[in-house]
Amino acid sequence: MAAVTERSKLSYLLWPALAWMVALIFFFPIFYLVLTSFKTDADAVKPELLFWFTPTLENYTNMTQNYD
Amino acid sequence: MSNRTLPRLLQTPAVILLLVWMLVPLSMTLYFSFIRYVLNNTRRPEWTKPALENWRGFGNYEYVLNAKDFWFAIQNSVFIVASILVLTVVLGLAIAVLINRTFPGRGIVRVLLISPFFVMPAVNAVLWINMILDPVLGLQGIAVGGMNNLVDGMRDFPVLGAFFSLWPELEPISFRATQTSAYAVIMMVTWQWTPFAVLIFMTSLQSEDESQKEAATLDGASPWSQFINLTVPHLARPIAIVVMIQSIFHLSLYAEIEIVSRGNGNKNLPYLIGEFANNNIGAASATGIFAVILANIIAIFLLRMVGKSLMD
Numbered sequence: 607m608a609a610v611t612e613r614s615k616l617s618y619l620l621w622p623a624l625a626w627m628v629a630l631i632f633f634f635p636i637f638y639l640v641l642t643s644f645k646t647d648a649d650a651v652k653p654e655l656l657f658w659f660t661p662t663l664e665n666y667t668n669m670t671q672n673y674d
Numbered sequence: 675m676s677n678r679t680l681p682r683l684l685q686t687p688a689v690i691l692l693l694v695w696m697l698v699p700l701s702m703t704l705y706f707s708f709i710r711y712v713l714n715n716t717r718r719p720e721w722t723k724p725a726l727e728n729w730r731g732f733g734n735y736e737y738v739l740n741a742k743d744f745w746f747a748i749q750n751s752v753f754i755v756a757s758i759l760v761l762t763v764v765l766g767l768a769i770a771v772l773i774n775r776t777f778p779g780r781g782i783v784r785v786l787l788i789s790p791f792f793v794m795p796a797v798n799a800v801l802w803i804n805m806i807l808d809p810v811l812g813l814q815g816i817a818v819g820g821m822n823n824l825v826d827g828m829r830d831f832p833v834l835g836a837f838f839s840l841w842p843e844l845e846p847i848s849f850r851a852t853q854t855s856a857y858a859v860i861m862m863v864t865w866q867w868t869p870f871a872v873l874i875f876m877t878s879l880q881s882e883d884e885s886q887k888e889a890a891t892l893d894g895a896s897p898w899s900q901f902i903n904l905t906v907p908h909l910a911r912p913i914a915i916v917v918m919i920q921s922i923f924h925l926s927l928y929a930e931i932e933i934v935s936r937g938n939g940n941k942n943l944p945y946l947i948g949e950f951a952n953n954n955i956g957a958a959s960a961t962g963i964f965a966v967i968l969a970n971i972i973a974i975f976l977l978r979m980v981g982k983s984l985m986d
Binding site for chain 2 (some may be wrong): 653
């Protein structure tokens with residue numbers, strides 16, 4: 607059954623965009639967590655290296671060695 | 675007659691197991707709360723055994739009631755649980771209504787929204803307190819520092835400079851002080867449990883009556899009044915269930931408090947039990963019994979609410 611009311615073009619764009627924004631904001635801490643796991647210990651605390659850095663797998667390989 | 679005995683016989687092992695699981699820890703806690711039982715005491719080594727001779731009566735309860743952090747811990751527990759409840763239910767309702775319509779990428783949006791729920795509590799705590807809320811090294815510090823630099827740069831502008839020179843130098847908030855660490859805990863647990871509320875509200879929003887809403891729109895009802903008068907009463911039962919489950923769970927919050935507030939004075943009831951249990955098992959058990967009483971009071975209130983909404 608077709609919708610009885612007419613929605614403006616804006617509302618067709620606005621609510622999905624808002625939903626995407628909220629979803630990305632909620633997901634961002636997890637994304638940041640995974641991103642930081644690819645940085646070295648020294649790089650992890652430098653603010654200028656927030657998103658542009660050289661990734662490394664050293665944390666994953668050192669996980670079992672340094673765990674005592 | 676045999677129709678009833680066979681099912682009951684088959685259920686008996688499970689019921690016995692559940693009874694044992696429930697009664698044994700509870701009765702041990704009760705017993706320990708009435709005796710003197712410590713783990714280390716060089717002057718009175720007889721107190722290190724949970725023997726009946728160390729019977730103390732209500733002495734442990736008096737000690738706990740007069741401990742300096744007890745009432746603060748209860749107050750703090752209730753404050754934290756109430757804040758988390760309000761925030762997750764309101765946010766969960768809003769987000770569930772927002773993603774209720776079909777739009778491109780709705781499946782991905784749902785997965786992204788539910789993902790915080792699967793992070794472990796300790797990881798959640800470390801992530802928020804060290805990587806996001808840290809005043810120097812975390813995102814908060816970077817954001818505030820960046821904004822300060824931006825405002826500093828704007829002070830030299832000809833016209834707007836006057837406005838920006840009045841702008842104060844913002845300082846990042848340290849979330850490790852006593853009160854602010856409570857806010858940090860509320861933030862991280864809200865982030866983690868809003869997806870739970872969103873899930874439950876989302877599924878029950880899908881059982882809503884579309885034709886009723888269209889009739890309301892025909893009669894000229896605005897979307898907001900449709901929300902208040904149609905959607906929210908329809909969701910009364912899921913809201914009650916979410917409130918009940920979350921409050922019982924959040925009363926036993928431990929990992930976040932331990933990692934965020936270790937030693938800075940912010941406590942809640944499970945953390946207080948852990949503190950007592952370093953040495954004084956008797957006092958810890960007494961506090962545990964108090965926690966059971968508090969949880970039962972809250973559960974009785976909530977069951978009444980759920981029962982009322984379930985009856986209509």
